[in-house]
Amino acid sequence: MLRYLATRLMLAIPTMLAVLTLVFFVVRVIPGDPATAALGDYASKEAVEAMRERMGLNDPLLVQYFRFLGEVLRGNLGTSMITGKPIGELVLQVLPYTLQLTLSSVLVGAILGVPIGIYTAVHRNSFIDYVGRVLSLAGLSVPAFYLGILIMLLFAIKFKLFPAVGGGDLDDLKDNLMHLALPSLTLGLIMTTSVTRLTRSAMLNVLSEHYVRTARAKGLEERKVIFRHALRAALVPIVSIIGIWAANLIADSVLTETVFARPGLGKMLVGAIMQRDYTALQSIMVIYTVFVVVINLITDLIYSAVDPRITH
Amino acid sequence: MKRLGLLISLTMVAALLAACATPTPEVIKETVKETVIVEGTPKVVEVEKVGTAAPEEKEPVFLRYADKAADLGTMDPHFAASTNDRNLVDMIFNGLVRYKPGDGSVFEPDLAEALPEPELMGDKQVWTFKLRRGVMCHPSEQVPSYELTAEDVVWSLLKSANPDTSAYAGEYNNMTFEAVDDYTVKITLDSPISKVLFYPKVADYAGGFIVCKKPYEAIGAETFKTQPSGTGPFMFDSYSPQEKVLLVANPDYFRGRPLLDGVDYRYMPELNSRELGLMSGELDVINGAAEGIWVERMSQEPGIRVDVYGVGEVATIHFDITVEPLDNPLVRQAIAYALDRDEFLALFGEPVSANVYSPVPAQFLAGGLTQKEVAELGLEYAYDLEKAKELMAEAGYADGFSLEMVSSERESYLKNYQSMQAQLAEIGIDIQINVTDHSSMHSLIREDVNPIVIYVAWRPNADVYLTRFYHSDSIVVTGAKPDTNFSHYAAIDDMIEAARIELDPDKQIQMWKDAQIKILEDMVSYPLQYQNQVTARRDYVDFGHELKSVLALYAQITENTRITK
Numbered sequence: 001m002l003r004y005l006a007t008r009l010m011l012a013i014p015t016m017l018a019v020l021t022l023v024f025f026v027v028r029v030i031p032g033d034p035a036t037a038a039l040g041d042y043a044s045k046e047a048v049e050a051m052r053e054r055m056g057l058n059d060p061l062l063v064q065y066f067r068f069l070g071e072v073l074r075g076n077l078g079t080s081m082i083t084g085k086p087i088g089e090l091v092l093q094v095l096p097y098t099l100q101l102t103l104s105s106v107l108v109g110a111i112l113g114v115p116i117g118i119y120t121a122v123h124r125n126s127f128i129d130y131v132g133r134v135l136s137l138a139g140l141s142v143p144a145f146y147l148g149i150l151i152m153l154l155f156a157i158k159f160k161l162f163p164a165v166g167g168g169d170l171d172d173l174k175d176n177l178m179h180l181a182l183p184s185l186t187l188g189l190i191m192t193t194s195v196t197r198l199t200r201s202a203m204l205n206v207l208s209e210h211y212v213r214t215a216r217a218k219g220l221e222e223r224k225v226i227f228r229h230a231l232r233a234a235l236v237p238i239v240s241i242i243g244i245w246a247a248n249l250i251a252d253s254v255l256t257e258t259v260f261a262r263p264g265l266g267k268m269l270v271g272a273i274m275q276r277d278y279t280a281l282q283s284i285m286v287i288y289t290v291f292v293v294v295i296n297l298i299t300d301l302i303y304s305a306v307d308p309r310i311t312h
Numbered sequence: 313m314k315r316l317g318l319l320i321s322l323t324m325v326a327a328l329l330a331a332c333a334t335p336t337p338e339v340i341k342e343t344v345k346e347t348v349i350v351e352g353t354p355k356v357v358e359v360e361k362v363g364t365a366a367p368e369e370k371e372p373v374f375l376r377y378a379d380k381a382a383d384l385g386t387m388d389p390h391f392a393a394s395t396n397d398r399n400l401v402d403m404i405f406n407g408l409v410r411y412k413p414g415d416g417s418v419f420e421p422d423l424a425e426a427l428p429e430p431e432l433m434g435d436k437q438v439w440t441f442k443l444r445r446g447v448m449c450h451p452s453e454q455v456p457s458y459e460l461t462a463e464d465v466v467w468s469l470l471k472s473a474n475p476d477t478s479a480y481a482g483e484y485n486n487m488t489f490e491a492v493d494d495y496t497v498k499i500t501l502d503s504p505i506s507k508v509l510f511y512p513k514v515a516d517y518a519g520g521f522i523v524c525k526k527p528y529e530a531i532g533a534e535t536f537k538t539q540p541s542g543t544g545p546f547m548f549d550s551y552s553p554q555e556k557v558l559l560v561a562n563p564d565y566f567r568g569r570p571l572l573d574g575v576d577y578r579y580m581p582e583l584n585s586r587e588l589g590l591m592s593g594e595l596d597v598i599n600g601a602a603e604g605i606w607v608e609r610m611s612q613e614p615g616i617r618v619d620v621y622g623v624g625e626v627a628t629i630h631f632d633i634t635v636e637p638l639d640n641p642l643v644r645q646a647i648a649y650a651l652d653r654d655e656f657l658a659l660f661g662e663p664v665s666a667n668v669y670s671p672v673p674a675q676f677l678a679g680g681l682t683q684k685e686v687a688e689l690g691l692e693y694a695y696d697l698e699k700a701k702e703l704m705a706e707a708g709y710a711d712g713f714s715l716e717m718v719s720s721e722r723e724s725y726l727k728n729y730q731s732m733q734a735q736l737a738e739i740g741i742d743i744q745i746n747v748t749d750h751s752s753m754h755s756l757i758r759e760d761v762n763p764i765v766i767y768v769a770w771r772p773n774a775d776v777y778l779t780r781f782y783h784s785d786s787i788v789v790t791g792a793k794p795d796t797n798f799s800h801y802a803a804i805d806d807m808i809e810a811a812r813i814e815l816d817p818d819k820q821i822q823m824w825k826d827a828q829i830k831i832l833e834d835m836v837s838y839p840l841q842y843q844n845q846v847t848a849r850r851d852y853v854d855f856g857h858e859l860k861s862v863l864a865l866y867a868q869i870t871e872n873t874r875i876t877k
Contacts, residue, residue, distance in 0.1 A: 031748075031755035038385060040393025041754055041769065042518070044482030045793050046475040054476070082385055084534035090553045149584050156592050165378075165580060165589040167555055261378075261580040261589070263554040271382045271554065276751060 005297070012293040016286055020072065023285045024065055027278055033057055034081040037276040055081055068282060077283035082275050087283040094263040097167050100180055101187065101256070101264065102249045108188025109195050110242055116192070117199025117238075121207060122226060132196060139193030144252075148186040148259040155182055165261040183260045187253060191245050198241045202234035209233070235306040243299030247292045372573035373875050374558075375853065378580040378589060379866075380599040383554045387540040388533070389521035390471060390478035395865045400577060402864040403559055404450075405523065405542035407516035408441050408465065408497070413870050414857035416623055417676070419511045423447060423460070423522055423543065427511070430504065437504035441465075441514075443495040448564040449524035450547040452539065454531055457564065460543055462491035464525045469499070472519035477533065480519035482793075487513075506815050508678060512772040517863050545570045545871040554579055571856070571874035587848075590616065596853050596875065597867065600846035602724065604661020610848050617851050620663045622861030623770050624842025626673050627656075627728055630765045630781070630798040633836060637713055638763055644835040646703035648693035650739045651732065656840050659727045664846060668839045670828045671781060672774040675842065676861055678817075679774030679824030681832075691832040700739050712740020717762040719745050720753040724843055728766045757798065760788045765798040768843070772863065774824040778808045782831060799836045852877035 035051035052058055056067070071078050077087035120132040156164035168179030206212060207230050215225050254266030265284060272280035381396035389401035410422035421427055424441040431438045443462060451457040466489045471477045473484035486502035499514070514520045527541035540548050545567065546559035560574040578595070580586045589595040591613060600606060600618060611618045631638045631647070638644060653667045666675065667683070669692060674680030686692045704710055719729040726747060733743040743764075748756070757765050771777045780786050784802035786795035804827045811823035831837060847867045856872025 031752040031759075033755075036755060037751045038393070039391065039479040041796070042393060042771075043479035044475065045795065047479040047481055050475040051479075079534070084386075084537045085553075093553050145582075149588075152585075152588050157588055160592070163594055164592045165585050165594055166578075258382075258582045259585055261555075261578065261582070261585050263552065267382065267554050274382070274749060274751060275385070 008293075008297050008300075012290065015293060016289045019285055019289045020069070020282060021065075023282050024068065024278075025061075027273070027276070027281055028061065030273075030276070032276050034276045034278060037274075038082050068279070072283070072286060077286070078279040080280050081277045082280075087280055090268065090280070091265070091284070091287060094265060094268055096170055097257075097263045098250060098253065098265040100176070101183055101253055101262065102246060104180055104184035105187035105191060105249055105253075106242060106246050108184055109191025109245060112188065113192040113195025114199050114238060117196040118203055118226065118231065120196065121200045121203035124204065132200075136193040136196045139190055140197075142190070143255070144186060144190055145255040145259045147190065148183065148256050151182050151186050152260070167262040179260075179262070183253075183256050183262055186256050186260075187249060191249070194245065195238065195241055199234070199238050202237045203230060206230045206234045232306070236303055239299060239302050239306060243295055243302075247295045250291050251288060374574045374576045375572050375869060375873065375875060376576045376578065376594065376596045377869070378578045378586045378595045378598040380581055380583070380586070381579055382581045383579050384538065384551060384557060386537040387548065387557075388537050389523065389540075389542075390480060390519055391537070392518075393479060396577075396579070398864045399866040400557060400559075401521055401540070401542075402516065402544075402866070403546040403575060403869055404540050404544045404548060405516065405521040406447075406544055407520040407522060408514040409511055409520075410516040411863055412857075413868050413872075414621075414855070414859050414862060416861040416863045419507075419515065422516055423465070430507070430510070432504060433500075435502075435504075437501040439499045439501075439510065439514075440492075441497045441499070443497065444566055445495060447543050447566045448562075449527065449543055450541045450562060452527045452530070452541045455526045455541070458524075458526065460522070460524060461494045462497045463494070465489075465497045465522055466491045467525040468521075468523045469497075469514075469519075471523060471528075478519055483513050483519050503813055504815055505812065506817055506820055508773055508817060508820065509775055509812065517772060546575055546869075549574065565871055567871050570871040572869070575869055590848055590850065593850070597847060597849040599866075600848045602660055602664045602843045602846050604664050607661075607664060607846060615851050617849055617853075619847045619849065619859050619867055620844050621847075621859040621867070622842075622844055623676050623863055623865070624666070624673060624844045625724070625768050625770045625865075626668055626671075626842045627724065627766060627768045627840040628668075628671055628781075629728075629732065629838040629840060630767060631836060631838075632760070632763045632765075632798060632800055633834075634800045635763050637707065637709055640707050641835060642703050642707035643709060645693070646700045646707065646709075646739060647736060647741070648700075648835050648838050649696045649703065650700035650741075651693075651735055651838060652695035653840060654695075655735060656728060656731050659731055660841070660843060664844050665841045666844075667841050670825075671831060671837060671839055672777045672824065672828060673839075673842050677774055677777075679821045679828075681825055681828055685825075686832065689829060689832075691829065693832075693835070693838070697738060704739050709740070712742060714742040714744070715763050716744040716746070717764055718753055718756050719747050719766070720750040721747050722750050724768050725750075725753070725766060728768075728840060732764075732766065758788050758794070758796075760798075762798070766840075767796065767798065769796075770863075770865070774821075775808070775812050778804070778811075778824065778827055782827070782836070783808050801831070801834070801836045803834065804830050850877075 034055055035048050035057060039048055039051055056064060079086050080090060116132055120129040123129050152164050155161045162181045163179055166179050168176040170176055212225060212230055215229050251266050253264055254270050257264035257267045269284045272284060379396045381394060385394050385397045386392055387400050389405050392398050392401045406422045408422060408424045409419050409427055412418040412420050419427060423443055425444055428439050428441055447460040448457045449460050469489045473481050475481040488500045490498040492498050524541050528536050531539060538551050545562055545565045547562050549558040549560045551557050556576055556578040558574060558576055561570040561572060563569050583601055586598040590598045607618050607620060610616055631644050633639055657665055657667055669683045669686045670681035672680040674682045719726050729745050733745060736743060771780065780795045781797055782801050782804055783797065784805050785792040786797035787800050788794050788798055791797060807823060807827040811820055811827065814820040814823055845865055852875055854874050854876055855867050856870055856874065859867060862868045
């Protein structure tokens with residue numbers, strides 16, 4: 001197991017290198033650069049050129065590349081080309097918000113999606129099943145930002161139960177949770193639709209297996225048939241979808257972060273692209289790669305726990 | 313038992329009365345150190361103060377302002393270019409002079425005691441500023457508060473003039489700065505210019521903001537971007553990335569302590585979020601949408617007021633007169649007659665938008681041409697589709713032609729491009745629009761990819777408008793100082809340069825008008841409309857001034873801004 005973990009973590013290094021290299025060169029193809037983005041259209045050409053020189057943008061591309069690579073290997077993510085603040089510091093300030101939103105959304109999605117999926121599978125073709133399938137399809141069709149605005153209108157404006165905007169104070173648990181409620185509900189509900197559908201599908205496959213029929217024939221309680229035998233076997237794809245969502249949410253939460261005016265890595269990434277903040281963009285992509293690798297690793301480890309046939 | 317019950321009741325009543333009783337304020341005497349100005353010199357003295365301890369502290373009053381930007385760029389005023397950055401530096405810094413709060417057409421003294429008159433010394437022009445006494449630089453971690461002197465002012469102006477430390481260095485060419493004494497600054501220009509052109513250079517805008525020397529040198533240029541220190545009514549407190557910048561009141565502000573305890577300046581790029589935040593009471597002021605429909609809708613919300621004010625950013629269509637078929641004046645005139653300004657105006661609606669008839673907007677700046685003036689000159693190019701078709705036929709393009717161009721995804725650009733596309737289709741001009749992000753558009757048009765460029769901009773005076781958009785030095789790519797002359801126009805250089813050095817204000821204005829008449833005669837560019845600024849606020853917010861025009865492009869928060877609830 002330890003060897004497996006070490007191997008997976010070592011494999012992450014070339015992955016990060018590949019991502020970093022790709023991002024480095026692709027972003028420089030986009031028109032514009034940090035100097036023009038930072039100074040705006042009113043700045044004189046001399047000022048723009050001076051800024052480009054200070055930012056090192058006039059150096060040969062390979063020189064810039066190896067300079068950045070060297071910094072990353074030394075654990076230095078560099079400084080924002082726009083604000084001058086260390087990227088590490090900026091990321092640490094927004095990362096808690098992203099992690100909160102991702103974890104809470106995954107929890108909402110899993111806690112709601114799995115039971116609903118199980119229920120609709122067990123009560124296949126019932127009224128509840130039809131309602132569940134229609135709602136999950138509708139949920140997949142609704143964009144996150146639209147759902148977010150509707151939830152905001154209902155819970156923050158109409159019923160005034162939660163604040164509408166902001167990330168809240170990280171030092172104040174209650175304030176923090178109040179600001180987390182609506183965004184995590186938004187993303188959680190959208191994730192619920194996917195998890196429901198996949199759980200239902202996985203359970204239906206398993207419930208038709210011979211051993212499930214045998215268990216019932218032996219007189220086993222229906223609850224035990226479903227949770228001890230069927231669900232256990234169906235868990236692998238369910239864990240997969242939850243793992244995929246967890247990795248995606250870290251990046252895809254940008255629209256929800258924008259609607260609810262929450263800080264987050266997704267927004268930071270989009271902001272870095274718009275401002276052509278090359279250093280921030282490259283560094284954030286490195287961090288994303290680490291997250292995706294770790295989440296995938298955790299998912300794979302959970303597979304082993306869920307299905308003893310899977311060993312590492 | 314009864315006695316016990318009575319005793320308990322009496323005890324409870326006593327406790328209740330004690331809880332409700334107004335506590336007698338405690339008299340407090342304390343010795344504090346204060347900075348006072350004695351004969352022009354700051355001195356620290358000990359003063360005994362007698363006061364009473366209030367039973368409870370008043371909740372600090374912070375104005376919660378939501379801007380449409382995603383995040384901070386910089387709070388170094390000499391690099392602040394985006395609107396949100398300009399808003400912040402406007403609250404943190406002062407200039408030698410300032411635009412009157414709420415009315416950008418009026419100058420008044422700021423750090424200077426009075427607006428100076430120029431003196432001619434030989435062929436040079438000298439402006440002498442007497443500084444106010446007792447203006448204190450904001451305290452920071454590294455540097456305590458200290459009095460601003462001429463040394464700081466000269467240092468700051470030199471910083472503004474240096475392209476390594478300022479994006480606006482080009483405004484300070486051929487100028488020297490001298491600290492005559494602690495409170496006197498002398499600025500010498502190699503070539504005399506009028507007040508209209510000089511005051512903006514030393515006003516609370518762009519390079520005119522005065523930065524305190526010691527805090528800047530203590531922390532360095534990079535750190536100063538996010539830890540600024542000025543002399544303004546509000547001081548920097550903290551910055552949370554993507555979330556907000558917190559400013560606190562400057563208790564030593566030379567115009568008096570602000571009525572607000574601070575400003576909570578938040579970043580919310582999504583309009584719906586800002587709206588809902590305002591309606592839920594979590595925000596006090598928001599950036600609005602530059603659309604008449606939005607203004608009308610929000611004005612009907614209970615407890616909300618909408619302010620529409622200048623300065624208006626001007627949208628202008630520029631024709632590249634060096635590419636076929638736009639190199640033919642008949643084609644350009646045909647396009648002008650095929651375009652209906654009112655149709656463009658309807659995209660944004662009144663009162664947010666209004667038509668302009670010259671490159672310099674007459675509504676905000678001296679030197680612009682009004683509709684009446686251009687009509688009398690026969691240069692209004694009022695919508696006339698038949699005339700447009702005749703001109704196209706005369707030019708040999710009766711069947712039209714095709715053009716390809718890029719547009720920003722921003723509505724202020726895209727709507728105008730799309731309307732132009734629809735209108736010019738009527739005379740057979742087929743336009744393909746490639747939509748890209750705003751930064752990319754700005755880069756691409758400066759690489760001269762567009763035969764027609766629609767540009768939305770505000771510039772502080774007519775000289776800047778004309779120089780940057782119509783002087784041959786500013787021709788994109790090939791000009792001596794490539795800027796935004798997308799038309800590749802070179803016919804009015806002498807007129808622009810002559811107007812710049814004219815000292816008689818009336819003559820100067822007429823010279824600017826003459827230059828624009830030539831632009832319209834050659835139909836090098838077609839002015840469309842200006843788009844005002846729109847702000848929505850809770851009705852308990854009082855900005856402390858009337859809102860007519862603000863160069864910082866927001867409602868302007870000063871020491872007089874207050875929350876009345």
